[in-house]
Amino acid sequence: MRGVDPAWLPDEVFRPIGTRRTVIRGSGPLVDTVYGELAEACARYGGGVSREPGPHDLLLELSGSGDSEEFTYELGAGGTTVTASGARGLLYGFFHVVRLGEEAFLGEPVRETHRPAVGLRMLDHWDNVAVHPVMGQVERGYAGGSLFWEDGRARGDLERVAAYGRLLASCGINAVAVNNVNVHAVEARLLTDRIGEVAELAGVFRAYGIRTHLSVTFAAPIVLGGLATADPLDPEVRAWWAAATARVYEAIPDFGGYVVKADSEGQPGPFAYGRSHADGANMLAAALEPYGGTVHWRAFVYDHHQDWRDRTTDRARAAYDHFTPLDGEFAANAVLQVKHGPMDFQVREPVSPLIGAMPGTRLAVELQATQEYTGQQRHVCWLGPMWSEVLRFEPEEGSSVGELARGGLVAVSNVGDDPFWTGHPLAQANLYTFARLAWRPDADVGGILDEWIGLTFGSEAAAGVRAVMAGSWRTYEKYTAPLGVGFMVQPGHHYGPSVDGYEYSPWGTYHFADRDGVGVDRSVASGTGYAGQYGKRWAEVYETVASCPDELLLFFHHVPYGHVLKSGKTVIQHIYDTHFEGVEEVEQAQREWASSAGVVDPVRHARVAGLFEEQLRSAREWRDQINSYFFRKSGVADERGRTIY
């Protein structure tokens, strides 16, 4: 598409296919999509594609009509073959060949069957239809406007949506929620009289094997239906949802389902009627069930009017406390969607103790691709290593988060109508990495980065780009809030440091720094008891200062500045050292990027170079505010005598 960055699908990656002969067998919309890709590549590079048997280098064969996403890839004497019993499998097999490039034709003989480890791989878009006066067109969006909506209505031209669907299909995403979980007045109507706009988007996504989901307001029976209540056990309410859902499926036969943020940060929910979240979710599940739809019910429920004086309340405990008593009560097509950490997408959090604690409930795990707390797509911060750590974490031995996410892996999208899709061109890697991890949560994340770099930049730039990106999450962690304590950000927009910005707020996000020490005591013995929400293994690890990992120490414990970490450094010296190092690493990355000038497309290079100026300014601001704050409080000088203001 003209004027839009090709991201990881530049023409060049279709050359190996485009120069060869392909036979494609089977029929249906997704086969047509693959055929179209092949035809375009061959037109560009001189190869050929046919739907009839004949000589070929590549055979793509749809052998059935099921829903399977599996495909078998074989490179043998007779050429390269992809076979799949379901159309999505063929689509994913095709893009597998694209990713392999020449290797798919020239490599060693091989026969592999691929299937996604996670059935639902979803992007949630926090896009508003009408521009919100505070949050704008895309809530927590850092890449321009919405791809779907503009100033109160659906975009007329859906070419960009199709280009987006293609990018997603190429890395295995199969579900998209098209509007913000905070459902405002205009957006509420997408469910009813404006469902046609959603259907248009669904039509575009369908061609890429992607089902469309919708965020709805729990209060819809009142605000749209004119009923007096939204009580989930009220027969009229249930009938209203059933009828509304029937009309949705008339418009979108393969509609994915609803996403609901209820009783959360001011959104309405079942608590108003003395009902449980299971009651609420199950009502919607019942409405969706006849059509094979799913409700994604978010577990982000906590008291956001907390009194900072009250040390007994701990926001980190909230999801577990609210939801574990309901285990076993959720319908089969109700998925509880849990943020990966107990707080809110900080650069470092422990894994939510809810994951693994509800064996009788389908859980989806929600990650955040949009960099709300990780540099807002002005900083390079490749989140792959963090997500990989989360997904490999084993709440109980032998059972990882990736395996426990039976209800899906979901990411909050980081795209917008920015020409580079994600604002910062290197933030595209987060979208790609999420998708690939959702396919295979135990994948080597470094390999995913290399794959993305290879597709996006080609081989010549690879080493330089990798040097800039591979360690960027840890670099970001170094120059921001230390040792897992989190939330030292400017209130509201969440960009840049403000150590005390949330310290006396109602949001439940505190660090309790005083002249002697810092951190939140979440132990069972003397703190909020949060550590005890984990299974025995991790509860014991997190319970004591001695066993708690350094990187989460201040999340779980309040310690003196002179406390010696496992690293051998004191807490205060660790703070100083990491903040100086973090800025040095940004400077180093900036130099590295500058040296890639000759091997990276100049427009992309210039944009990243420009953003590095801001990242460095911001990193220095973080360094100096954090260091000054803790120096003023602790009175402890830096061992190395560096400048602290």
Added chain:
Amino acid sequence: MRGVDPAWLPDEVFRPIGTRRTVIRGSGPLVDTVYGELAEACARYGGGVSREPGPHDLLLELSGSGDSEEFTYELGAGGTTVTASGARGLLYGFFHVVRLGEEAFLGEPVRETHRPAVGLRMLDHWDNVAVHPVMGQVERGYAGGSLFWEDGRARGDLERVAAYGRLLASCGINAVAVNNVNVHAVEARLLTDRIGEVAELAGVFRAYGIRTHLSVTFAAPIVLGGLATADPLDPEVRAWWAAATARVYEAIPDFGGYVVKADSEGQPGPFAYGRSHADGANMLAAALEPYGGTVHWRAFVYDHHQDWRDRTTDRARAAYDHFTPLDGEFAANAVLQVKHGPMDFQVREPVSPLIGAMPGTRLAVELQATQEYTGQQRHVCWLGPMWSEVLRFEPEEGSSVGELARGGLVAVSNVGDDPFWTGHPLAQANLYTFARLAWRPDADVGGILDEWIGLTFGSEAAAGVRAVMAGSWRTYEKYTAPLGVGFMVQPGHHYGPSVDGYEYSPWGTYHFADRDGVGVDRSVASGTGYAGQYGKRWAEVYETVASCPDELLLFFHHVPYGHVLKSGKTVIQHIYDTHFEGVEEVEQAQREWASSAGVVDPVRHARVAGLFEEQLRSAREWRDQINSYFFRKSGVADERGRTIY
């Protein structure tokens, strides 16, 4: 006017006049205004008014046609007489009689001549024509929308503006600026093609002796005139302003002049052209001079992109540093408008050292009636005592601020389209007090409060209302930022506490609290040198910790928490004590107000009672955040063992 609070002019105060016979002599619009007031009062209460000689209790006589605002009031054997050589004098004399009530007829014989000590008594309205996306219809307005503008245009119905003009005339205001000093795109056009809207307002105000002023953008020649420059020495620019000003005076022959915020917080100004503020102001003065107009040039010029790491820059110094070198260079009709303190309307600041330091320049002193930093009209905070202290302050012995304000006294307005005019009904007192102090800066401010209470509430409620209001400024000071340190507010909206909210910001507003002490060293010996901007007398007082008054100690000095104040308390104990006391005083005031229930109009009583809930909540939040912050930093326990979180 129906549906609008009568404020200090309820019908009842016109009873003494309305039951008597008045003869009024003279002609002209202001005489007509007074006649109209008399006719209405007499229609209500049965008295009589005549323009012909005859038997009377009150004679109002306009004896000339000058501009004098003076009047002579006499109570003698022949009745009560007011004579004035100028129409405004007659207007003010009439309202003098109204204020006196029965005393004007039954008191002891007396003959007094009254004249205002300050020629220009002005209200600046920070009203936007178009609703600003962040600042709203009225910038720093806490009383609803604008009286003048609504959603991008002038209000059609000007009845409310007339009621407002009447209130202002009754306490001696003679000038109003009708739009925000931050002049945005829509507002800029008031100067040119939309001057007709201003003329309509001016027509209403004219009947109350009030001249209308306009805030203009220094960039007008570019943004409105299409010129390439706004350089004040450019002949084309000068010609553009001359022509624009001529058209203004065609529309409004008695137009007061321009108000300009230049090179301030992002507004354009002469610095862009390498010109001085005198060059800028004098250009506008030259355009206004043929018509008797004045330019009010604000001295609020400072670096709002300051680096908090830089301890050598001091925002408090900025106005003095920028403007004193220009003394003697400003035209006779250019007035330099100086905020009363060096920072920005904090609850406690020293008097700006600029006042008294520019003997060759006409200065206006700007106060802030709108309670931006003093409770935003949700807290009772009667500012009279603060203003009185400021106006009586003598930069050099024998010469007070009130006397040095030769260019006028200006207040940023606190009114809006709220039914009570000012949101909090008791905030009306700030408007009234400002006006009466502007007439006579050395007036006994307690007497002004009594006068306002008497007019507004009558005698029965007087003691109770006085008890709630008289000490309210000191109460507010107690529970907010201590000892003159200022600016511990939430960034942006400025409501509620945030001790570090501005501590690392570019706005130049710091307290430098660390584990050992707090405050800003502005001494000459070891600090920013700000104390040396005062004349010898005050420079010496402020220079040392020993001589600096307690209430400004942290404004001028950084001291340890254990420093013993003149009061005998340590700084830290003073912080704890005042914050507990402040909240107790709010609780006491709330009880006092509750006990006035029977003697105050129920609607007004209920609104104030409701606001006390919020004031108490907010005061407790201030107390607890400030106390916790300093306890966490200092580690010093409260001597009295009260709860600090």
